[in-house]
Amino acid sequence: MPRITKAHMKESIVPFANDAIKLIKEKFDLTDMENREDIPMFVYNGWCYYMYKSVANAKPEIKISRYNHRYYKDQPKGNRIHEQAWIYREGKNCRITGIDENGNWIHAPDHGFVIDGFSIQDYFKKAF
Secondary structure (H helix, E strand, O other), rough: OOOOHHHHHHHHHHHHHHHHHHHHHHOOOOOOOOOOEEEEEEEEOEEEEEEEEEEEOOOEEEEEEEOOOOOOOOOOOOOEEEEEEEEEEOOOOEEEEEEEEOEEEEOOOOOOOEEEOOEEEEEEEEEE
C-alpha cells in the first residue's frame, strides 16, 4: 500500500482545492441557506466527484469526495486515489471568542487551508 506523507498531502491539497472551489461556484447556489443540495456523481477532468451542501450547522457546509477510479479495474493497484474534504466559508467553522461593539461575533483564527474565501478542512488523501 503506497504511503501518503504529510508533505505529499500539503502539495496535493492545492490542485484539489482549486478544482473544488471552481466546481462549488458552478454547481451550488451559495445564496440559498435553507435547502440542502445533493449533486449525484459526475466526471470532471478524469476524476469522479460526489458533492453535497448541508445547511444544518455552519452555513454552507460542503463535502467533496473525488477519486480517479470508477471501478477497481480502471487503475492498477497503488494508483487508485481517493480525496475528500469539508469546505466552509472562510472563518465560518471557527469557535466564537466574543462579540464586537457592533454586535457581530468574533471568530477564532481559521486553521484550514484558505483559498478564494473558502476554508478547506479535514482533507485526506488515500492511495491504494
